[in-house]
Amino acid sequence: MTSLSPNLKARLAKPLKIGHFEVKSRVLQSPLSGVTDLVFRRLVRRHAPDSMMYTEMVNATGLHYVKQLPKIMEVDPNERPISIQLFDCRPDFLAEAAQMAVAEGADTVDINMGCPVNKITKNGGGSSLLRDPETAEAIVRAVVKAVKIPVTVKTRIGWTDQEINILDFAKRMEAAGAQMITVHGRTRAQGYNGPAKWEWIGRVKEILSIPVIANGDMFSVDAAVRCLEQTGADGVMCSRGTLGYPFLVGEIDHFLKTGTEKVKPTPIERLECAREHLQMLWEYKGDRGVRQARKHMTWYAKGFAGAADLRGQLSVIENVAQGLVIIDRGIDRLAHSGWQEIEESESQLVEA
Ligand SMILES: Cc1cc2nc3c(=O)[nH]c(=O)nc-3n(C[C@H](O)[C@H](O)[C@H](O)COP(=O)(O)O)c2cc1C
Structure with a gap:
């Protein structure tokens, strides 16, 4: 049975501060392409009313040329807090897309710097930005300049085991103006295989002042508590654990707030x-x-x-x-x- 230490409870009792924006939950529903549309988020929100949710990732180049809001970027005016996630490698297109995200009602805008899929990385987006930190910095600077809402980054620990550069990369993102960073504790080469290396998330937390969110293998209340204890992270983000199970974010949030486990759905x-x-x-x-x-x-x-x-x-x-x-x-x-x-x-x- 998982238990919540008084230290952890006290540490997480305060709201999560993303720049000037406050969130009353330390558990976030990750962006999941093909999954976290408005319908799925509504189901998650029912059990986790305070949690931050993310749209599926939206292609900024597509937005630039089509200038029309795709369905995956649609936000329900009643769903807050909500972040719109964008991907691309062009700072100007991302800045423009971020302004559209603001118009749609986003509370924060997140830049995807972790997607491992070839179609995205070969065009310079997603995790390939880990290998091009100068462009990643330019993106964050351009988006921060373009919008008043907080800008955040979601990334991995590196391209391969031989190229783990998250410490330098995260510092650069913070210096460029990112107000929060989510670290998926795997390399791009790992894809979704092998255990997430939470130890790197702990090391990132030690050197940054902005909130650090831990991601990777958050499949249960127990995993979330262990990860928060081990890494000192400011929150956890659930991903595959929510597929067919929109109850997970609420279960973890409830436990972190009360120290008691919710009864699981039959x-x-x-x-x-x-x-x-x-x-x-x-x-x-x-x-x-x-x-x-x-x-x-x-x-x-x-x-x-x-x-x-x-x-x-x-x-x-x-x-x-x-x-x-x-x-x-x-x-x-x-x-x-x-x-x-x-x-x-x-x-x-x-x-x-
Ligand atoms: C089907 C699927 C779609 C995903 N789509 C996105 C996405 O749009 N944006 C993003 O930043 N990460 C995306 N991810 C990555 C997850 O958000 C998360 O970082 C990853 O699954 C690790 O967490 P986990 O081990 O708990 O699943 C996706 C993952 C999966 C399995």
Whole structure:
């Protein structure tokens, strides 16, 4: 059973200060491309009303040429605090995009300097900026100059194990005007594999004055507490742990505020959430939303007998009505047979 030390509780009791902006939670929902749209954030927010959330990353070059707000940048006026995340390598385009983010209602603007995907790095964006700190600095300076809201950076610890440069890089971001930095404790070469190296996050925290947020392997309340203890970070950011589980940020936030663990949702409650998620995605995006919902649905259906079969069916749904029928059947089966919790390996989950 996880326990909250008085020291940690006291340290985290104050609001998180991002420049002049205050957030009443030390747990953040990360930007997740293809996932953290307005619908998903609404589900997370229900359990974590105080937490900072992020849009999916938005391409600043795309915004420059199209000049039209893409759906992934849409923010609900009632959802606060909210950060819009941008990626690119051109300081002028990013500055312009940041102004559009302000107009859309962002509380902060975050620059993605951690994405490992080739399509992004070969154009000089995402984690490739770790290898080009001068451009990264120029980006932060240009965006800070363009907007009055705080500018933050999300990055990794380096390009490869041989090129871990996060200490110098983070210092440079702070000097350029970043008001907070989130460090994913993996190198670009690691992708999402191997454990996150939280020790580097602790070292970054030691040398910066701005808040440092720890990211990587934040899959449970226990992980978040261990990470906060080990690193001294100002907060934690949850990512893959929220896929099919929009309860996680709220669970950690509740624990850090009260020292007690929330009762976890049952498989039936998780499927009810999946049902609502599917319905909302369809209402928000139509048939495209249903196609996007397939992966979400398979993430919800796990950890109980019969889950693999349910995932198989949900991964190929063609329309909302079909998806709802399959989920309702799953709920019915669980309600009548009682549910038996089972451990499933990651590979079983990915196969579905
Ligand atoms: C499906 C997916 C999409 C992601 N999209 C983004 C993104 O748009 N912007 C970003 O900064 N990081 C993105 N990330 C990285 C995560 O925010 C996070 O840094 C990473 O998953 C490490 O945390 P974890 O080990 O707890 O998952 C993405 C990760 C995944 C798995």
